[in-house]
Amino acid sequence: MIxxxxxxxxxxxxxxxxxxxxxxxxxxxxxxxxxxxxxxxxKPTDAQLxxxxxxxxxxxNNAIAVANRQKEYxxxxxxxxxxxxxGVSAFxxxxxxxKTKYPKESE
Numbered sequence: 001m002i003x004x005x006x007x008x009x010x011x012x013x014x015x016x017x018x019x020x021x022x023x024x025x026x027x028x029x030x031x032x033x034x035x036x037x038x039x040x041x042x043k044p045t046d047a048q049l050x051x052x053x054x055x056x057x058x059x060x061n062n063a064i065a066v067a068n069r070q071k072e073y074x075x076x077x078x079x080x081x082x083x084x085x086x087g088v089s090a091f092x093x094x095x096x097x098x099k100t101k102y103p104k105e106s107e
Contacts, residue, residue: 004031006056007049012041058105065102072098 008022009015016022016038025034036043073079073095083091 002053002056003060004033004049006059007052008033008044010052010055010059011044011049012038062104065104068102069098072101 004024005018018024021036021038022033023035023037024031026032033043074082079091082094086094
């Protein structure tokens with residue numbers, strides 16, 4: 001199921017403060033908007049949010065791809081060690097292979 005928070009990010013065109021601007025709640029069923037304090041757009045209807053499902057799914061899939069890439073890239077120290085040991089060209093080639101392995105969807 002598509003994450004309500006991602007639908008809201010798409011609707012607003014930005015990431016709101018989910019502790020103050022848009023408060024979500026779940027009482028054992030589906031997530032819902034408990035409070036809407038964002039001032040740049042009115043609270044969306046369920047139909048408006050459901051129309052954004054495809055875009056929200058792309059956002060979620062891309063976040064997974066980025067997380068997988070970051071795991072394989074390693075931390076900064078590991079990346080620098082790779083560059084020192086194998087050179088910049090090999091490092092770029094490795095990064096490109098990882099990006100190909102975990103592609104992002106078009107937004």
